[in-house]
Amino acid sequence: MPFTAKSGKFNASIKTVTIGTGDKxxxxxxxxxxxxxxxxxxIENAPKVGIEITDFGLENEPECIKKYxxxxxxxxxxxxxxxxxxxxxxLCFRMEGGDPNGANKSTEELIAALKEVADAVDLPLVVxxxxxxxxxxxxxxxxxxxxxxxxxxxxxxxxxxxxTVGAAAGLAYNQVVGAESSVDINxxxxxxxxxxxxxxxASSIAMNVGTATAGYGYEYVASTMQRVKAAALSQxxxxxxxxxxxxxxxxxxxxxxxxxxxxxxxxxxDQERRGVDMEVQTAAADLACGSNAVILKHPTSIATISKMIxxxx
Amino acid sequence: MAKFITIGERLSTTAPAVNKAFTxxxxxxxxxxxxxxLDAGATYLDVNIGPAxxxxxxxxxxxxxxxxxEFDNVPLALDTSxxxxxxxxxxxxxxxxxxxxxxxxxxxxxIENIDLAAANDAIVIALCNGEGIxxxxxxxxxxxxxxxxxxxxxxxxxEDLWFDPLFLVVKGMQDKQMQILECIKMFSDMGxxxxxxxxxxxxxxxxHIRPIMDSAMxxxxxxxGLTSAIVNPxxxxxxxxxxxxxVLKNNTLYADSYLEI
Numbered sequence: 395m396p397f398t399a400k401s402g403k404f405n406a407s408i409k410t411v412t413i414g415t416g417d418k419x420x421x422x423x424x425x426x427x428x429x430x431x432x433x434x435x436x437i438e439n440a441p442k443v444g445i446e447i448t449d450f451g452l453e454n455e456p457e458c459i460k461k462y463x464x465x466x467x468x469x470x471x472x473x474x475x476x477x478x479x480x481x482x483x484x485l486c487f488r489m490e491g492g493d494p495n496g497a498n499k500s501t502e503e504l505i506a507a508l509k510e511v512a513d514a515v516d517l518p519l520v521v522x523x524x525x526x527x528x529x530x531x532x533x534x535x536x537x538x539x540x541x542x543x544x545x546x547x548x549x550x551x552x553x554x555x556x557x558t559v560g561a562a563a564g565l566a567y568n569q570v571v572g573a574e575s576s577v578d579i580n581x582x583x584x585x586x587x588x589x590x591x592x593x594x595x596a597s598s599i600a601m602n603v604g605t606a607t608a609g610y611g612y613e614y615v616a617s618t619m620q621r622v623k624a625a626a627l628s629q630x631x632x633x634x635x636x637x638x639x640x641x642x643x644x645x646x647x648x649x650x651x652x653x654x655x656x657x658x659x660x661x662x663x664d665q666e667r668r669g670v671d672m673e674v675q676t677a678a679a680d681l682a683c684g685s686n687a688v689i690l691k692h693p694t695s696i697a698t699i700s701k702m703i704x705x706x707x
Numbered sequence: 708m709a710k711f712i713t714i715g716e717r718l719s720t721t722a723p724a725v726n727k728a729f730t731x732x733x734x735x736x737x738x739x740x741x742x743x744x745l746d747a748g749a750t751y752l753d754v755n756i757g758p759a760x761x762x763x764x765x766x767x768x769x770x771x772x773x774x775x776x777e778f779d780n781v782p783l784a785l786d787t788s789x790x791x792x793x794x795x796x797x798x799x800x801x802x803x804x805x806x807x808x809x810x811x812x813x814x815x816x817x818i819e820n821i822d823l824a825a826a827n828d829a830i831v832i833a834l835c836n837g838e839g840i841x842x843x844x845x846x847x848x849x850x851x852x853x854x855x856x857x858x859x860x861x862x863x864x865x866e867d868l869w870f871d872p873l874f875l876v877v878k879g880m881q882d883k884q885m886q887i888l889e890c891i892k893m894f895s896d897m898g899x900x901x902x903x904x905x906x907x908x909x910x911x912x913x914x915h916i917r918p919i920m921d922s923a924m925x926x927x928x929x930x931x932g933l934t935s936a937i938v939n940p941x942x943x944x945x946x947x948x949x950x951x952x953x954v955l956k957n958n959t960l961y962a963d964s965y966l967e968i
Binding site: 579580581583584587588591621625629631633634 | 709710958959960961962963964967968
């Protein structure tokens with residue numbers, strides 16, 4: 395009997411979400427197959443790669459990142475430079491200085507910084523908060539207002555502040571709401587249910603279902619993403635068909651393999667190479683598990699992952 | 708596993724209001740009942756026009772077009788003993804949301820409805836019953852084999868035959884209930900889809916008791932592998948039970964608001 399290949403194409407598909415405006419706008423999602431399974435059906439919108447900068451500019455960056463931004467002093471210059479690297483599809487501005495347990499910068503200061511960055515580039519934008527839910531409720535509301543007309547992703551709306559962030563980003567200012575659940579599939583679904591019940595259009599929601607560095611409890615991230623995609627595609631669960639955006643750099647550039655200098659542990663070898671390796675491996679795994687976009691930092695990692703995506707799709 | 712499929716049973720000529728609306732081609736009561744069922748979470752709607760011997764074809768076409776145009780091509784089960792009416796309904800049916808269901812064939816006088824479903828690429832409810840009520844599961848499974856083979860011979864996929872064990876009334880046939888549940892397990896072990904008029908079990912019971920019995924029955928039947936049922940979707944207790952069983956069976960991913968979606 396001849397072998398007849400059966401297509402693994404699903405009757406359900408991931409919703410498409412567009413970020414940004416004009417020529418540079420990008421579309422996430424739309425696929426009806428497992429990640430990179432282009433042999434089952436074409437994947438129209440390849441996964442996208444973003445570059446992350448923060449309100450601290452280059453202050454807290456390792457030398458191996460700083461060197462790529464030589465001559466840049468203002469946030470606008472840093473943003474322009476970041477946007478120019480090969481493979482960058484969008485820019486993520488992380489307002490980590492807003493954390494009350496850290497630098498505790500004021501909302502006004504951070505929004506001014508955000509505007510400076512946004513005005514400097516025409517790439518699609520992702521704005522990421524301070525990791526503090528109370529501060530984020532205020533900060534992200536202002537960010538959504540400041541970026542009116544940019545169709546940006548406002549990240550993260552969490553269980554504790556989804557009403558405020560969702561209403562500002564998704565209802566008042568027509569941005570894309572980034573729903574964040576920390577490696578909890580049930581919460582990932584619940585947040586989408588709550589946001590849609592709030593009135594946010596399902597095509598204006600993207601998910602961050604959790605993130606970790608390869609080797610740091612990563613298997614939970616992998617199984618979460620796989621379960622989300624299985625529900626979305628094989629069970630046609632409309633509440634989990636939103637595309638996934640995964641911040642990678644903020645995780646991988648915090649682990650010892652990436653931050654320990656060669657001087658401290660010579661046998662580990664070149665620090666830059668280690669940092670890039672951790673970032674590339676984590677991002678590649680995220681994409682293989684179903685992320686529709688990853689946010690990275692090192693230009694070499696970005697070029698590498700971008701090339702990987704192009705080769706596979 | 709796929710989510711449990713509910714077929715809403717409230718568009719039936721056995722309800723005087725529906726019967727009147729069908730006879731007079733009055734869309735409003737039909738649309739109102741359909742909407743109530745869909746809002747409550749029904750996947751399919753059963754359209755029972757009765758024997759409809761004189762104007763069945765015209766009536767079924769009218770009902771199919773009315774419901775599908777009003778509710779985004781809602782998938783339908785076409786329920787009548789008039790074969791021509793079923794074919795007429797299918798001729799105007801839009802299958803973008805699911806194949807039509809022929810309701811129903813049995814192993815006696817209505818076996819040709821299998822052929823009808825096969826010829827029209829439809830799903831068919833295959834009632835494992837001959838003349839009179841089957842005496843045991845050997846007899847039911849004999850009918851199951853017969854109906855399955857008939858479908859396969861006519862080019863159907865096995866998944867498009869939804870086997871109905873024939874739910875029996877507790878008041879009078881209490882001793883048969885476990886047999887029915889065991890029969891569902893046999894269908895399931897063969898990888899077959901199944902369905903049935905689940906609320907038969909509570910026929911004749913007080914109104915406030917029926918949702919309780921129906922919920923218990925659906926939970927036990929889903930445990931045995933039942934994949935669908937013809938139900939009243941506006942029975943909240945029953946629908947909550949089905950949604951909960953879908954979670955426990957991992958047919959749907961749990962979220963705190965699972966009862967609301």
